[in-house]
Amino acid sequence: MIDVAIPVAFLWALRWALFLGPLVATLALGYRHRHDKRRLIGGLFAFLYGLGLIFVMHQLAMALGWWRYGGNVLMLMGLPADIWLGGALLFGPALYFAFPSITPLLLTLPIAVGLHGTVFSSLKPFVWAGEGWFVGVVLVFAVAHIPAIYLAKWTARNENLALRATLLAVGYGCLAFAVLPSLIIHSLGGSWSLGTRPPWLLAACAPCFVLCMVMGLSAVQFFVIEGQGTPIPLDPTQRLVRTGLFAYVTNPMQLCTALAWIVMGVALGNFWVASASIMAWVFVQGMVRWHHRNDLLIRFPEGWPEYRAHVPEWLPRWHPWVQERSQTAYDPASVAHRWIVAWLQRRQPSSLDFVATPGTQTLSYRENDMSPPFTGVAAVAKAFNRINFPFALMGATILLVVLPSRWIISLAKTRKSAAVAGHG
Amino acid sequence: MQFGTARLDIRPTIRIALLAVLATASLARAVGMIAALRAGNEEPLLAFPMTVVFPAVLVILLAVMPPARSREGVLMRVGTMIQLLLIVMLPAFGLYLALGLPVVFLCVELFETRLPAAVRAPIVKLLVA
Numbered sequence: 001m002i003d004v005a006i007p008v009a010f011l012w013a014l015r016w017a018l019f020l021g022p023l024v025a026t027l028a029l030g031y032r033h034r035h036d037k038r039r040l041i042g043g044l045f046a047f048l049y050g051l052g053l054i055f056v057m058h059q060l061a062m063a064l065g066w067w068r069y070g071g072n073v074l075m076l077m078g079l080p081a082d083i084w085l086g087g088a089l090l091f092g093p094a095l096y097f098a099f100p101s102i103t104p105l106l107l108t109l110p111i112a113v114g115l116h117g118t119v120f121s122s123l124k125p126f127v128w129a130g131e132g133w134f135v136g137v138v139l140v141f142a143v144a145h146i147p148a149i150y151l152a153k154w155t156a157r158n159e160n161l162a163l164r165a166t167l168l169a170v171g172y173g174c175l176a177f178a179v180l181p182s183l184i185i186h187s188l189g190g191s192w193s194l195g196t197r198p199p200w201l202l203a204a205c206a207p208c209f210v211l212c213m214v215m216g217l218s219a220v221q222f223f224v225i226e227g228q229g230t231p232i233p234l235d236p237t238q239r240l241v242r243t244g245l246f247a248y249v250t251n252p253m254q255l256c257t258a259l260a261w262i263v264m265g266v267a268l269g270n271f272w273v274a275s276a277s278i279m280a281w282v283f284v285q286g287m288v289r290w291h292h293r294n295d296l297l298i299r300f301p302e303g304w305p306e307y308r309a310h311v312p313e314w315l316p317r318w319h320p321w322v323q324e325r326s327q328t329a330y331d332p333a334s335v336a337h338r339w340i341v342a343w344l345q346r347r348q349p350s351s352l353d354f355v356a357t358p359g360t361q362t363l364s365y366r367e368n369d370m371s372p373p374f375t376g377v378a379a380v381a382k383a384f385n386r387i388n389f390p391f392a393l394m395g396a397t398i399l400l401v402v403l404p405s406r407w408i409i410s411l412a413k414t415r416k417s418a419a420v421a422g423h424g
Numbered sequence: 425m426q427f428g429t430a431r432l433d434i435r436p437t438i439r440i441a442l443l444a445v446l447a448t449a450s451l452a453r454a455v456g457m458i459a460a461l462r463a464g465n466e467e468p469l470l471a472f473p474m475t476v477v478f479p480a481v482l483v484i485l486l487a488v489m490p491p492a493r494s495r496e497g498v499l500m501r502v503g504t505m506i507q508l509l510l511i512v513m514l515p516a517f518g519l520y521l522a523l524g525l526p527v528v529f530l531c532v533e534l535f536e537t538r539l540p541a542a543v544r545a546p547i548v549k550l551l552v553a
Contacts, residue, residue, distance in 0.1 A: 012470060019473045023481065073470040082474040180523075187519045279526050286529025294494050 011126045019082040022089035029097030039100070041234045042155035043093030046148040049167055050088035052174025053144035055079065055182070057136075066136030070125035077182050091145035096152040104149035112141045155235060162407065165230045169220045173213075176257050181264060181273045190270040197269060205267040209260055211393065216256030218245050218396035221403065226371055233291050240300045242307050243367055245396060247320035248389050250311050254284050284313065316389045325351045326367045328383055331360040340380060349386035378402045431491035432498050435553040439487050442505050446483050449512045450476055475515055479508040496536055498552045503528035 026043070033039045058079045062068050074081040091108065099107055116137045121129040151167045154160040185191060194202060220231050222244035227237025231253055245252040258280035265274020296304045310321040328344070330337035340363060341354050365379035374382045377398060384395030434442075453476045457468040486505050492498045507528050511518045535544065 012466065015470060016473055020477065023473075023478065027481065027485075071470070073467050074474055082470075085474065085478070183519065183523060187523065279523075282530045283526040286526055286531070286533045289533060290494075290496050290500070290529065294496070 008125070011123065014123075015080070015082065015126065019086035022086045022094045025094040026089045026097065029094060033097055036156070038158065039097070039152075039156040042152035043096055044234070045155050045164075045168060045171075045232070046092030046096055046152035047088050048175065049151050049171030050092040050144055050148040051085070052171045052179055053148070054084055054087050054091075054140065055179050056174045057140045057144050058084070059178070061133075061136040061140065064132070064136070065130040066133045067120075067130055068128050070128060076186055087145075088148075091141075092148045092152065096149050096156075100153070100156070104146045104153065107149060108141050108145050112137055161228065161230070162224050164235075165220055165224045168230055168232060169217060173216075177260060177264065180276060181261070181268075181270075184272050184276060185268075185270065188272040190268060190272065192268065194267065197267065202267055205263050208263045209267075212256045212260035212263060214393060214397050214400060215245060215252050216260075217400055218393075219252040219256070221396075221400060222246060225403075226367075233295055236295065236299075239370060240296070240303045240307065242303070242311075242321075242323065243371070244385060245316075245392055246311070247322055247385065248311065248316040248392060250308065250313050251284055251288065254280050254288065255314060255316075281314075318388050320350055320386060320388075320392065322351045322386065324368050325353055326365065326382075326386065327353045327355050328379060329355045329357040329360050329364045329366075331358060332356040333358060334360075337363055344380075344383050344387075347387045347391070349383060352383060352386040376402075378406075431493070432495055433491040433553050434487070434498055434502055435551055438502065438551055442483065442502075442509065443487055445509055446480055446512065449509060450480050453512060453515070471515075475518055476512055479511045483508045483512075495548060495552055496532055499532045499535065499548075500529060502551050503532055 026047075030040060030043060033043075055076075059077060062078050069075070069078060069080050069083070071080065076084070095107055096104075117134065120127065120133060120137065123129075147167055151164055151171075154164045182192075222241050223229055223231045223237055226243050227239050227241040229235060229237030249255055258277035261276040261280065262274045265271060265276070292304070292308070306323075307321075311317065328341070330341050332338065337360075344352070345354065362376045363379040365374040365382040367382070373379075381395035381398035381402065384391040384398070453468075453472070457472050460466075460468040483505050486501045486508075489501065492501065504525070507521060507525055511521045514521065535547075
């Protein structure tokens with residue numbers, strides 16, 4: 001490991017280079033790929049994901065004493081904003097545009113080990129390395145940089161939809177609920193400290209925040225399952241999504257964001273963080289409505305106006321607006337099935353038919369010909385969606401746990417059987 | 425509102441005017457940076473790439489973007505360019521202006537949907553080609 005004294009002037013030049021280098025590289029390489037729209041969108045997503053995750057991971061690193069930054073220029077909670085943006089550009093669009101076909105792990109490993117491992121502790125007073133800094137570097141690469149490049153790659157190739165939507169949701173979550181409140185606190189006052197806040201208040205805010213997250217994440221999940229796309233209009237859905245929480249409110253993600261900012265503002269005792277929800281409303285009035293008119297109305301000229309006429313933007317309906325009947329198939333010989341169906345029927349779900357199908361192993365739910373079938377617990381959760389908004393939220397929570405768990409289990413099974421076949 | 429295959433762009437004179445303002449503001453910031461450096465204050469030097477070069481690059485990118493499909497798209501570009509110019513010109517308010525960027529989109533929406541056509545038309549004619 002090299003630990004030498006580097007002249008301060010060189011370090012300031014380095015700071016310029018760490019921002020302008022990735023910026024120029026991204027622009028030049030982006031220009032080279034200017035006709036490949038998906039690649040450019042992939043690069044943008046990688047940048048945004050990196051922006052959120054780098055910030056959060058650096059806060060963690062500084063809190064754990066892995067490293068800290070010197071200086072007082074352009075600092076946001078101890079992180080130089082230009083280094084942060086430069087990092088998001090370099091370990092996102094710049095590296096992806098430069099080496100689109102190299103595996104992100106191979107691409108970043110030499111930088112993580114070679115560059116950071118050798119010069120990291122020589123960068124004083126720019127960066128002060130603390131105990132366990134290398135673990136921190138590895139973690140930042142594992143959580144922020146490598147997934148960012150994968151996100152770019154998958155978006156450009158239009159593959160791994162579920163994973164890239166998950167990364168987009170995580171990135172958005174970090175930007176909306178860590179970066180933006182930090183910027184507000186930095187510019188308008190306040191702190192992240194919850195130590196002085198009444199415990200009962202925090203206990204009340206925590207479930208409200210979780211509920212907001214359920215709303216937002218469920219919307220992303222339905223964009224993937226029903227819409228076959230991501231929530232970001234640049235990588236849009238193939239179909240108009242009108243099921244799930246979208247049967248109650250047209251903007252569940254914006255509603256989630258606005259409510260979460262209010263909850264955060266109450267928890268932190270910060271009026272300005274809470275008032276960021278006004279910005280969510282402003283965003284919907286300005287940007288989202290424009291997107292609705294210029295994209296959804298054009299792509300779905302019949303479906304969108306009808307849906308929009310029945311489903312409100314902000315205040316969810318009590319009962320869902322459903323256009324098509326859905327079916328729940330059950331085995332009349334099964335006591336459990338009969339009990340579940342009777343329980344659901346008592347709650348009078350909208351446009352849901354219960355079809356007795358002797359021999360059916362598990363309950364199954366089918367929305368329409370385009371949607372995938374849901375089975376077992378997921379079928380019950382989907383049926384909840386047809387009752388009312390609180391039940392729909394409950395169903396959304398269940399689906400957020402069940403569907404990814406099943407996906408992970410099926411992936412593990414596939415890998416295991418592939419490994420067995422390989423040995424055979 | 426205009427949709428479909430129509431291609432709309434920022435009027436060349438407006439584009440040139442915005443770029444001229446950008447050049448002037450950037451030059452003023454560079455002069456200020458050199459003066460501060462001579463006085464022993466290196467802060468403007470360190471902040472220059474992020475607070476001048478970056479917004480300036482974004483303004484240039486918006487200026488050279490291909491034509492838009494809708495008039496609102498062009499107006500949003502112009503609004504964002506003006507906001508970025510303000511960020512370059514008013515460094516003390518840079519963060520507030522950046523946080524308030526969605527207001528630009530709201531202004532364009534209100535301009536398009538609420539303003540009387542008699543007021544809107546001449547402004548659109550001035551900005552959109």
